[in-house]
Amino acid sequence: MTDALIELRDRLRVFTREREWDRYHAPKNLAMALIVEAAELAEHFQWLSAEESRAIRSLPDGEKREAIRDELADVLIYLIELADALDVDLAAAARAKIGKNALKYPVEKARGNAKKYDQL
Amino acid sequence: MTDALIELRDRLRVFTREREWDRYHAPKNLAMALIVEAAELAEHFQWLSAEESRAIRSLPDGEKREAIRDELADVLIYLIELADALDVDLAAAARAKIGKNALKYPVEKARGNAKKYDQL
Amino acid sequence: MTDALIELRDRLRVFTREREWDRYHAPKNLAMALIVEAAELAEHFQWLSAEESRAIRSLPDGEKREAIRDELADVLIYLIELADALDVDLAAAARAKIGKNALKYPVEKARGNAKKYDQL
Amino acid sequence: MTDALIELRDRLRVFTREREWDRYHAPKNLAMALIVEAAELAEHFQWLSAEESRAIRSLPDGEKREAIRDELADVLIYLIELADALDVDLAAAARAKIGKNALKYPVEKARGNAKKYDQL
Numbered sequence: 001m002t003d004a005l006i007e008l009r010d011r012l013r014v015f016t017r018e019r020e021w022d023r024y025h026a027p028k029n030l031a032m033a034l035i036v037e038a039a040e041l042a043e044h045f046q047w048l049s050a051e052e053s054r055a056i057r058s059l060p061d062g063e064k065r066e067a068i069r070d071e072l073a074d075v076l077i078y079l080i081e082l083a084d085a086l087d088v089d090l091a092a093a094a095r096a097k098i099g100k101n102a103l104k105y106p107v108e109k110a111r112g113n114a115k116k117y118d119q120l
Numbered sequence: 121m122t123d124a125l126i127e128l129r130d131r132l133r134v135f136t137r138e139r140e141w142d143r144y145h146a147p148k149n150l151a152m153a154l155i156v157e158a159a160e161l162a163e164h165f166q167w168l169s170a171e172e173s174r175a176i177r178s179l180p181d182g183e184k185r186e187a188i189r190d191e192l193a194d195v196l197i198y199l200i201e202l203a204d205a206l207d208v209d210l211a212a213a214a215r216a217k218i219g220k221n222a223l224k225y226p227v228e229k230a231r232g233n234a235k236k237y238d239q240l
Numbered sequence: 241m242t243d244a245l246i247e248l249r250d251r252l253r254v255f256t257r258e259r260e261w262d263r264y265h266a267p268k269n270l271a272m273a274l275i276v277e278a279a280e281l282a283e284h285f286q287w288l289s290a291e292e293s294r295a296i297r298s299l300p301d302g303e304k305r306e307a308i309r310d311e312l313a314d315v316l317i318y319l320i321e322l323a324d325a326l327d328v329d330l331a332a333a334a335r336a337k338i339g340k341n342a343l344k345y346p347v348e349k350a351r352g353n354a355k356k357y358d359q360l
Numbered sequence: 361m362t363d364a365l366i367e368l369r370d371r372l373r374v375f376t377r378e379r380e381w382d383r384y385h386a387p388k389n390l391a392m393a394l395i396v397e398a399a400e401l402a403e404h405f406q407w408l409s410a411e412e413s414r415a416i417r418s419l420p421d422g423e424k425r426e427a428i429r430d431e432l433a434d435v436l437i438y439l440i441e442l443a444d445a446l447d448v449d450l451a452a453a454a455r456a457k458i459g460k461n462a463l464k465y466p467v468e469k470a471r472g473n474a475k476k477y478d479q480l
Contacts, residue, residue: 004211005124011218019230024407026170027177032268032406034195035158035275039399041202042151046392047384049290050146057147057207065208072203073217075154076210079199082161083192087177088185090196091124097193098131110139144287152286155395159279166272167264170409244365244451251458259470266410267417274435275398281442282391290386297387297447305448312443313457315394316450319439322401323432327417328425330436331364337433338371350379 005091009080016081027085034078041071125211129200136201147205154198161191245331249320256321267325274318281311365451369440376441387445394438401431 016022044067045053059065083090136142164187165173179185203210256262284307285293299305323330376382404427405413419425443450 003124004126004214008211008214008218011215015218015222018227019225021230026173028165028168028170028173029407031158031162031165031173032272032402035155035162035279036399036403036406038151038155038158038195039275039396042155042392043396045148045151046396047389048148050148053146053148053151054205057205065206068206069208069213070217070220072199072206072208072210073213075158075195075199076214077217079192079195080214085174085177086185086188086192088189088192090192091128093189093193094124094128094196095131097190097197098128098135100190102135105139107138110141149287152282152392155399156279156283156286159276162272163276166269166276244363244454248451248454248458251455255458255462258467259465261470266413268405268408268410268413271398271402271405271413275395275402278391278395278398278435282395285388285391288388290388293386293388293391294445297445305446308446309448309453310457310460312439312446312448312450313453315398315435315439316454317457319432319435320454325414325417326425326428326432328429328432330432331368333429333433334364334368334436334440335371337430337437338368338375340430342375345379347378350381 003091005080008076009084012077012081013084025081025085027082030078030082030085034075034082037071037074037078041068041075044068044071123211125200128196129204132197132201133204145201145205147202150198150202150205154195154202157191157194157198161188161195164188164191243331245320248316249324252317252321253324265321265325267322270318270322270325274315274322277311277314277318281308281315284308284311363451365440368436369444372437372441373444385441385445387442390438390442390445394435394442397431397434397438401428401435404428404431 016025044056044064056064056068080090083093136145164176164184176184176188200210203213256265284296284304296304296308320330323333376385404416404424416424416428440450443453
């Protein structure tokens with residue numbers, strides 16, 4: 001079985017090379033495209049309450065869920081392309097970051113105490 | 121071998137459950153956090169030329185590259201958590217989206233013709 | 241009395257010219273900087289409920305309110321610089337857009353019916 | 361003469377009240393809407409070089425410039441509504457921030473030395 005992140009990266013390399021789009025894919029441009037897609041994703045939630053946004057999980061499959069799936073996919077696609085352009089191993093980076101977060105927010109201190117989230 | 125996206129999703133579920141942070145993880149909140157991390161990533165590139173941003177690939181490993189790796193990781197982490205909160209299979213969504221893009225931008229029309237990128 | 245948008249634009253022109261920063265202020269770069277500041281502003285609200293975010297209005301003045309004021313200011317500053325770089329009259333653009341919105345969302349249809357906001 | 365920021369704020373208050381949209385305008389929601397509009401603005405520049413983005417200034421007026429004007433306007437509209445929801449005087453906040461920036465980046469040190477922009 002090929003790892004999905006590797007498989008997608010390889011597909012995207014072919015996709016981009018076939019279309020000769022590499023010249024547009026400077027990290028600066030990909031970082032902008034990534035944030036634009038993240039905003040299109042956020043747009044689905046902007047006027048909803050937190051509870052309403054949780055309810056999307058249980059909607060019957062249809063236009064709304066497909067649109068959101070496509071936006072999630074677009075963010076992942078640009079993220080993989082950006083990491084590849086920067087020669088970064090995404091999965092290794094995420095594992096390392098989760099390790100750092102575990103040190104920063106130890107379970108016994110984080111539980112029942114949401115300092116990370118306490119912003120008022 | 122476990123797929124990295126599945127492995128990371130499972131690690132993040134444990135991480136969040138241990139800290140009792142699920143109550144903060146409404147899709148609306150995660151979508152905001154995702155865009156905030158995407159912006160922190162973009163910040164590294166905002167004053168660079170496209171060429172300078174390409175040069176980051178070849179920098180010796182150090183603070184700059186580690187900071188960028190951490191931001192790429194943060195985007196992936198929130199993306200996985202958001203997809204999980206919405207019960208979406210990220211890898212399947214990305215495969216489906218690449219398929220749609222291939223239909224939308226056929227090789228013979230896309231090559232040497234960057235209509236997607238032509239914005240002036 | 242000078243209009244505040246004009247006064248701020250003129251101050252920012254002097255500020256930028258004195259530091260010889262014009263060469264960094266391509267619209268592309270300013271648009272990235274603007275979104276980065278908008279994200280820093282959003283970060284203050286990301287884990288709050290809608291109600292908690294409304295309560296910030298009534299907080300005693302202090303670090304939290306000053307930090308938010310500074311982020312609001314940064315967004316306005318980059319917005320004015322970007323409009324100036326593009327030779328756009330911001331106030332006129334906003335008046336024209338409010339006029340378009342009034343045609344798109346007539347009072348009698350918009351009231352008690354939030355189609356704009358109805359996203360589920 | 362009324363100050364444009366005050367005039368626009370007052371128009372937007374009427375616009376929102378007439379449509380009974382205040383209930384959607386929690387600062388959290390407005391901050392998301394602001395960032396979404398900033399991303400729609402950035403989308404116009406994402407694949408352009410810095411030089412191409414500067415050339416937009418000199419385009420004949422037409423669809424492209426009108427679309428960009430509308431996005432600039434949308435950012436200003438949500439920024440004014442957000443500041444109003446938080447009871448912040450935008451112009452005063454921007455003046456104060458420019459003062460802070462002047463102290464942080466004194467002319468003699470900032471000129472011919474772009475530490476703020478030096479990110480490699």
